[in-house]
Amino acid sequence: MKSLPLHACTPSISSAIINRSYSLLHFTALVALFYYRLSSILLPKPKPSLPYLLVFASEMLLSIIWLFDQAYTWRPVSRTTFPERLPEDEELPGIDVFICTADHKKEPPLEVMNTVLSAMALDYPSDKLSVYLSDDGGASVTLLGMREAWLFARSWLPFCRRFGLKTRCPEVYFSSLEDNSDGPLHSLEYEEEKEKIKGKYELFKERVNKAGENIGSEEATSSKDHSPVIEVMDDEPKDDAGIKQAKMPLLVYVSREKRPSHSHHFKAGALNVLLRVSGIMTNSPYILVLDCDMYCNDPTSARQAMCFHLDPKISPSLAFIQFPQKFRNINKNDIYDGQLRKIFVIRWPGMDGLQGPMLSGTGFYMKREALYGNLSQKDVLHLKQSFGHSNEFIMSVHKIYQYGAIKNTESSSKLQQEAQFLASCTYEKNTLWGEQMGFLYHSVLEDYFTGFILHCKGKTSVFCNPSKPAFLGSSTTNLNDMMVQGTRWNFGLFEVTLSKFCPFIYGLSRMPVLQTMCYGYLALQPLYFLPLWCLATLPQLCLLNGIPIYPQARIPTLLSSILIIHFKFHSCALSF
Numbered sequence: 275m276k277s278l279p280l281h282a283c284t285p286s287i288s289s290a291i292i293n294r295s296y297s298l299l300h301f302t303a304l305v306a307l308f309y310y311r312l313s314s315i316l317l318p319k320p321k322p323s324l325p326y327l328l329v330f331a332s333e334m335l336l337s338i339i340w341l342f343d344q345a346y347t348w349r350p351v352s353r354t355t356f357p358e359r360l361p362e363d364e365e366l367p368g369i370d371v372f373i374c375t376a377d378h379k380k381e382p383p384l385e386v387m388n389t390v391l392s393a394m395a396l397d398y399p400s401d402k403l404s405v406y407l408s409d410d411g412g413a414s415v416t417l418l419g420m421r422e423a424w425l426f427a428r429s430w431l432p433f434c435r436r437f438g439l440k441t442r443c444p445e446v447y448f449s450s451l452e453d454n455s456d457g458p459l460h461s462l463e464y465e466e467e468k469e470k471i472k473g474k475y476e477l478f479k480e481r482v483n484k485a486g487e488n489i490g491s492e493e494a495t496s497s498k499d500h501s502p503v504i505e506v507m508d509d510e511p512k513d514d515a516g517i518k519q520a521k522m523p524l525l526v527y528v529s530r531e532k533r534p535s536h537s538h539h540f541k542a543g544a545l546n547v548l549l550r551v552s553g554i555m556t557n558s559p560y561i562l563v564l565d566c567d568m569y570c571n572d573p574t575s576a577r578q579a580m581c582f583h584l585d586p587k588i589s590p591s592l593a594f595i596q597f598p599q600k601f602r603n604i605n606k607n608d609i610y611d612g613q614l615r616k617i618f619v620i621r622w623p624g625m626d627g628l629q630g631p632m633l634s635g636t637g638f639y640m641k642r643e644a645l646y647g648n649l650s651q652k653d654v655l656h657l658k659q660s661f662g663h664s665n666e667f668i669m670s671v672h673k674i675y676q677y678g679a680i681k682n683t684e685s686s687s688k689l690q691q692e693a694q695f696l697a698s699c700t701y702e703k704n705t706l707w708g709e710q711m712g713f714l715y716h717s718v719l720e721d722y723f724t725g726f727i728l729h730c731k732g733k734t735s736v737f738c739n740p741s742k743p744a745f746l747g748s749s750t751t752n753l754n755d756m757m758v759q760g761t762r763w764n765f766g767l768f769e770v771t772l773s774k775f776c777p778f779i780y781g782l783s784r785m786p787v788l789q790t791m792c793y794g795y796l797a798l799q800p801l802y803f804l805p806l807w808c809l810a811t812l813p814q815l816c817l818l819n820g821i822p823i824y825p826q827a828r829i830p831t832l833l834s835s836i837l838i839i840h841f842k843f844h845s846c847a848l849s850f
């Protein structure tokens with residue numbers, strides 16, 4: 275019997291028609307503009323002035339960037355999933371959730387623990403789900419917070435499951451209780467339980483906050499210089515009568531070794547440590563990566579992602595499912611577009627119709643195997659050269675096809691030792707970690723670069739954008755943070771553009787043209803400032819000094835009307 279499809283992909287035909295018509299109109303206007311510029315430059319007299327040439331160069335650069343931008347709008351699609359058609363829970367593959375935190379002062383432990391709890395409460399079989407927190411700051415408050423979170427989860431998870439809660443991030447659930455229609459209304463049992471859990475949450479909050487207050491300032495220095503700490507939260511959960519409580523996902527705290535003499539490669543380095551440590555513990559074939567400020571808002575996201583990963587037609591080449599980044603702290607006017615609307619509303623659905631969206635750092639379900647490269651012809655010696663000298667880890671690499679979590683926690687002291695070895699700062703020496711294996715170190719934008727290389731290898735990705743946001747995070751909301759983030763992002767993009775991995779050269783021979791254009795657009799993004807500076811200053815200066823740089827009567831009537839119609843349309847679109 276032919277089974278029903280797990281997902282559907284619908285091309286957005288009307289959007290494509292509107293986008294292409296607009297591109298054509300804009301293109302015609304550009305042709306008119308360049309006709310005017312070139313014809314006046316080629317005239318023997320008068321000689322074009324320097325401002326004229328600079329404005330022309332700016333327009334050229336902007337037009338080239340615009341041209342690449344059109345690839346995003348060419349073939350947009352939208353996706354629907356049918357999680358109810360997934361196989362039984364016993365047949366579902368395991369998922370390891372990786373959450374990264376780096377600084378307990380900027381990323382409050384209570385918020386981080388809420389993300390951890392929301393991930394533990396995902397609607398997925400608990401023996402197939404494991405949550406790993408990477409703490410790059412090595413802060414004891416975060417470790418204490420994890421222990422508290424584990425204790426609270428023992429009550430929180432059964433409560434979520436029993437009443438089928440839709441909001442499983444405790445802070446959000448309790449703070450929106452007044453207007454919350456979550457849970458079975460008017461059920462006395464539910465109301466009673468809710469009050470009990472609320473009390474436990476208050477206690478949990480108090481303990482985490484208190485742990486934060488007791489931490490001295492000596493931690494600031496130790497965050498850059500400390501030994502690895504790995505702790506599996508696995509005390510035997512028993513209730514008062516000594517009966518085993520509900521099953522819980524595995525919860526692991528990982529703080530990798532950091533030394534000032536060794537570069538730590540930021541988030542990519544932290545994720546690679548998690549890949550290795552989880553490899554010898556649970557080795558799930560799929561991983562979900564989350565920033566510590568991005569909680570799971572919809573518990574069904576794991577099942578939605580599996581609708582793609584478990585489709586035998588697309589799964590062989592499929593590397594990851596990217597969910598959009600959505601934010602809960604956007605202010606009303608959002609003048610800096612902290613929501614990144616253009617990316618998640620226009621660009622990623624557009625790329626989804628090509629080879630798939632770019633990797634966006636958080637909120638993606640990645641196939642572990644995709645990060646290990648092609649292993650088919652590798653013997654143990656080659657595997658050690660690539661992955662380092664941990665036999666346990668090499669064994670896990672062989673086993674990645676095995677579905678389900680291994681929960682390899684029996685000989686805990688040996689496992690602990692091995693995990694510490696894998697999390698040490700010298701482990702990656704003379705290996706291919708960060709170069710070919712795992713998340714790549716070449717750029718500070720590890721997500722963009724890792725996704726780019728995966729696409730260059732012929733892998734695909736899917737953009738899953740359900741109406742209920744799967745994850746919600748915090749965006750930058752002030753100019754200062756925005757500038758710091760923007761500078762880092764542009765620096766990361768330029769690192770790739772100026773290297774041998776430049777999308778125009780490296781990508782063009784390995785990816786379809788439209789996909790290359792999408793990467794090309796971002797590759798040129800750091801150059802945006804040049805034409806913007808020119809166009810923001812030169813025309814005004816020219817106006818004051820009476821130097822003509824814009825069309826006069828000489829331009830043919832047809833072309834001038836195209837230009838006028840286009841720019842009117844364009845300004846309407848902008849104000850819209």
Ligand SMILES: O=c1ccn([C@@H]2O[C@H](COP(=O)(O)OP(=O)(O)O[C@H]3O[C@H](CO)[C@@H](O)[C@H](O)[C@H]3O)[C@@H](O)[C@H]2O)c(=O)[nH]1
Nearest residue numbers: 374375376410540541544565566634635636718719721759
């Ligand atoms: O040395 C580090 C630095 C950062 N992080 C974590 O990485 C995440 C993202 O870092 P953040 O400083 O919040 O950067 P953003 O610019 O907000 O992050 C965006 O851009 C990053 C690429 O630079 C992506 O990795 C992120 O997913 C994406 O949300 C956070 O959870 C950090 O805790 C680490 O674990 N170790």
Ligand SMILES: [Mn+2]
Nearest residue numbers: 565567748749
């Ligand atoms: Mn962030």
